[in-house]
Amino acid sequence: MTKNECFRLLGLPHTANESEIRRQFKKMALRLHPDINPDPMAHEAFIKLSKAVEILLNPDYQKEKNDKRPSGRAGNETEEERLKRMRAAKMRFEQQQIRQAKDNTNYFLSLTTGKRWVIYKYIMRISLILSLAMTLELFLPRHYEPDVLIGSTRSLNNGIIRNNITRIKLQKRGSYYIQNNAFAWESTYPEVLIESSWFLHTPIKMISTDDFTRYRSVFDFHIWSIRYLLIILLLVPLFPYLWRRKTLAFVFFYHLSFWGTGIISAYLLLTQGRFIHLLSFGFL
Numbered sequence: 001m002t003k004n005e006c007f008r009l010l011g012l013p014h015t016a017n018e019s020e021i022r023r024q025f026k027k028m029a030l031r032l033h034p035d036i037n038p039d040p041m042a043h044e045a046f047i048k049l050s051k052a053v054e055i056l057l058n059p060d061y062q063k064e065k066n067d068k069r070p071s072g073r074a075g076n077e078t079e080e081e082r083l084k085r086m087r088a089a090k091m092r093f094e095q096q097q098i099r100q101a102k103d104n105t106n107y108f109l110s111l112t113t114g115k116r117w118v119i120y121k122y123i124m125r126i127s128l129i130l131s132l133a134m135t136l137e138l139f140l141p142r143h144y145e146p147d148v149l150i151g152s153t154r155s156l157n158n159g160i161i162r163n164n165i166t167r168i169k170l171q172k173r174g175s176y177y178i179q180n181n182a183f184a185w186e187s188t189y190p191e192v193l194i195e196s197s198w199f200l201h202t203p204i205k206m207i208s209t210d211d212f213t214r215y216r217s218v219f220d221f222h223i224w225s226i227r228y229l230l231i232i233l234l235l236v237p238l239f240p241y242l243w244r245r246k247t248l249a250f251v252f253f254y255h256l257s258f259w260g261t262g263i264i265s266a267y268l269l270l271t272q273g274r275f276i277h278l279l280s281f282g283f284l
Helices: 003-010 018-032 041-057 061-068 079-112 114-136 181-187 223-233 238-242 248-270 274-279
Strands: 143-152 165-170 174-179 191-196 203-209 214-220
Touching: 003 018, 003 041, 018 041, 018 079, 041 079, 079 114, 079 248, 114 223, 114 238, 114 248, 114 274, 143 203, 181 214, 214 223, 223 248, 238 248, 248 274
Parallel strands: none
Antiparallel strands: 143 165, 143 191, 165 174, 174 214, 191 203, 203 214
């Protein structure tokens, strides 16, 4: 069997490197191995596949075979040789499966043991506390904190929960996007009240007044706008913690929790004094 025939059998270009050849062999072996494929023709196909890989990975294979073959021997291999090669190919496949299983086990252990697993458990606990706090905030009383409106823009944008929002600037809290409300606050007193959630003091509404009317403008593009999504996302780390399995789903949710939820939890805790608010159960 020539190298061109080997590459054609594997369905690879002539420029394929060793790792590509091994990867393609594993993929095809899972389909053609006699223990998996009941088709009688799969035996012969698996033998040819193993021989092709052996030739490509060992350039001196043909020379060694020619040197070992007796001078009077015909080119066609005997049934005994065919069975011997099939047993060797099967042994190599089983060894590859063992190595792959061992690598998977080592990787799983690297995720669920040691310092990395300790960090993950802290992320899981902090995320659960934040999720519980944000859930309870839906039912608890609100804070009303005074502030001063010192500026606004007339540009309009589409928000998450409101179609028309604009940017304002508050003396204490800084800049936010808020429901347009037909720029009602332009005719109101600059002193406003900020309605915020109980535990994290997340701004929900701005209350402004003139001599006759009280206006409630909803904040947008803020944590409260996506509170339900955050509550669910903060619960994700609980799934890999309770369901530790050597599966692709576990690895996906593990990394989503470690990097995605972990970064979000750190941002929530370390910005706008939320860590202090949470420690004081919302009283500070």
